[in-house]
Amino acid sequence: MTRKACIIGGGVIGGGWAARFLLNGWNVSVFDPDPEAERKIGEVLANARRSLPALSDVPMPAEGKLSFASSITEAVEGADYIQESVSERLELKHRVFAQIQQASHGVPIGSSTSGFKPSELQENAADPATIFVAHPFNPVYLLPLAEIVPSAKSDAKVIENAKEILREVGMFPLHVRKEIDAHIADRFLEAVWREALWLVKDGIATTEEIDEAIRMGFGLRWGQMGLFETYRVAGGEAGMKHFMAQFGPCLQWPWTKLTDVPEFTEELVDLIAGQSDEQSGQYTIRELERIRDSNLIGFMRALKDRNWGAGKVLLDHDKRRRAAFHEAGETGQGAPMVMAHMQVLPGWIDYNGHMTESRYLFAASETSDAFLRLIGADMDYIANGHSYYTAETHIMHLGEAKLGDRLIGTIQILSSDEKRIHAFIRIQRGDEVVASLEQMFLHVDMKAGRACPAAPEVLAKLAPIAEAHKTLPRPEAAGRYTGERRK
Amino acid sequence: MTRKACIIGGGVIGGGWAARFLLNGWNVSVFDPDPEAERKIGEVLANARRSLPALSDVPMPAEGKLSFASSITEAVEGADYIQESVSERLELKHRVFAQIQQASHGVPIGSSTSGFKPSELQENAADPATIFVAHPFNPVYLLPLAEIVPSAKSDAKVIENAKEILREVGMFPLHVRKEIDAHIADRFLEAVWREALWLVKDGIATTEEIDEAIRMGFGLRWGQMGLFETYRVAGGEAGMKHFMAQFGPCLQWPWTKLTDVPEFTEELVDLIAGQSDEQSGQYTIRELERIRDSNLIGFMRALKDRNWGAGKVLLDHDKRRRAAFHEAGETGQGAPMVMAHMQVLPGWIDYNGHMTESRYLFAASETSDAFLRLIGADMDYIANGHSYYTAETHIMHLGEAKLGDRLIGTIQILSSDEKRIHAFIRIQRGDEVVASLEQMFLHVDMKAGRACPAAPEVLAKLAPIAEAHKTLPRPEAAGRYTGERRK
Structure with missing residues (x-):
């Protein structure tokens, strides 16, 4: 049954949560008194639809249903998960939790707060045990991190349930074991922000120079290893202790004098806003969002190729969904x-x-590849030294696939023997064939580097399929050579 | 003429500099009294050879010659650029500069120092004007950033010359206009390091949890936009001022109390080293280096696809080298x-x-694509609504290309008319053809979605090539269909 998420607060963060749940097949009910909420969420959702599917190698489930509720009571009805993303005002959050808990019982209530501790959020609540921090990172529909912070009053089962739900929508719930102001990540962001304000204020660097100093160097490192693993590598074979011995004393160096908080004046705001305009003013915010999302997709795809960091989260998410997909099964009759x-x-x-x-x-x-896995020529088979190699291919381009098109790949076995599979593959958008490919696969002893008969168990799976496909009409394009006139 | 870089100090950083210059075609002379220097640089160079070419779409130049000098005097002889990467001890650096300047005059001398100001480096120097900070980021052969920091005593011409040289080896020289301890980037690293030490010391998070908090969230953002551009987007249409108004007051929040420096004790070192072992101990440092490099290549390739940030640096570097490449010219006779x-x-x-x-x-x-550009069917031509589309392809797989192989693609025009180009492409490793492709290209009016004659100027360039190729022997594989027996 389709599950339901309730989103209280429909800004950039609330909208990001809504998009993540919707695109992962959940129904979503949003409450936000702002008359602009529907438009704002629509814009976030448009970005998410453009980018989130680009991370997936498994078809996305049918999108859930989005609705806007006129009250918190209406929004939380039947919800399996509730996420609060209202302004950072503790008394407002307390009021929201009170209204939620009048209408709903036992449902996990995550808060997007970047600063408050869960024990602060839980103060005076009817049921503090179900309220916790679930702090996401913008863009919420792409970045996997959600800091999950319980307090001593939290119900461990609710927390585990919430973490499992966030994994189901493709996130990486990081369980923060000890509550602290600003959790973990935002403490770093705050430290860097302080330092950056000083640098701009003192005229050392502009906002653009600071951004370049980050993204041309350590920023690239931090998207794939964090601080400690990066330094472990820097320490070389001698490892972490060596690194610390070498750089630890720097803590006492003169720049630690700048740990004061710079005064937050109008002038400082104008200086920074002006420099930022000069740096990025040629792009609208929408354009910058799309650039950012494309870049993030590129990074996360690169990590996915390597089963590392955020890419591992994506692969696990695919695996989970692929399992559901394969349950249907295919016959080829x-x-x-x-x-x-x-x-x-x-x-x-x-x-x-x-x-x-x-x-x-x-x-x-x-x-x-999927067909070869089906007949048992899978990774284990390859690890044992045998594989099917493509010897030859003829491609007919018949249509034009465009960004976002859903395609299927079908295979028809034209003939086979113990060493060869002659197949006809169609790449289709619905019933329309956009390309057809006639291919000859040779079974190879990889070590010897020559063709050899496939294993009996593979041939036993291949034979009945090839037999069933003999009744299929032979494709017109089969046997065609390049440049041959169409019949 | 091949130019020469002199590298003083052959650790991870010096080795990274040496690799970057060598792979970009410079001769490199290294001086390091450490008897292990040659082995250490060899290891860095092996990593660099494996990864730097993966960023390039233009063939790398022939590698320069690496030599090890027995003295600074020998190392600097004939050098066009000198880079110092010895330990962070000011008196040692002063001694090195003195020896360099006894043997060499007017050559730029960059220092890899992460902390010292250029005015400190220049103290008592024979020629302070040529000494400046050129602070790179590990791995030096991949990350583009080099912070270039002159002092008031610096010679502007030397600085511009140095920046140009660094661009030639694919770097992004960031000119830091005002000297300050630790320049720009390391101030941020230091701020984050301080905060991270507190979090581990206070038992809030382990090194692994901290790394996840970085690489699953803001670390991904910072590889493509820095701090300010990211926040500009977060501020939404209201922009940077709105963001600052919203988050500025947080500077006064309680976590600013933690701007003290944690005490650097044995216990803290052991705690962190132990957690790091648990987190990453299953990999050797060499393995972690290769994982890091592969991830960075993935990120930088993703940015290159989008002409953004570090990817723009790569594209500019390619363009510069491609220009040299095309000067040779190709006839097809x-x-x-x-x-x-x-x-x-x-x-x-x-x-x-x-x-x-x-x-x-x-x-x-x-x-x-390169052939079509050659005959004038380039990006401008496409922008005007016409292009050649591939209608059909026949591929013969004849060999197996492996990681790192250098391949060339050759084209032979089999026939052409005003709407069609029938071509035979060979993908070769040296003289060995690893795949051949017979292709039919159709000239298309993209708006109308149908074939039409190419522009006269394109046909005028195509015709003489097609004519010249008539004398070439017709490839055996031309006209073949998939599964046809070899003759």
């Missing part, structure tokens, strides 16, 4: 077998604005 | 034309350990 479901991602687009030609072959590989 | 030079990158490898099949088509696209 009477029709080519649907082996792959894909979506045209931003990186697949060429300068013509269409899917770049090599991605059609990539889509075919996804299809044939 | 008597042989297929070499249109593309490529290297098999880590992301091109499949689970068999070979170049993944769709990358052969990608390599062919690189080749045909």
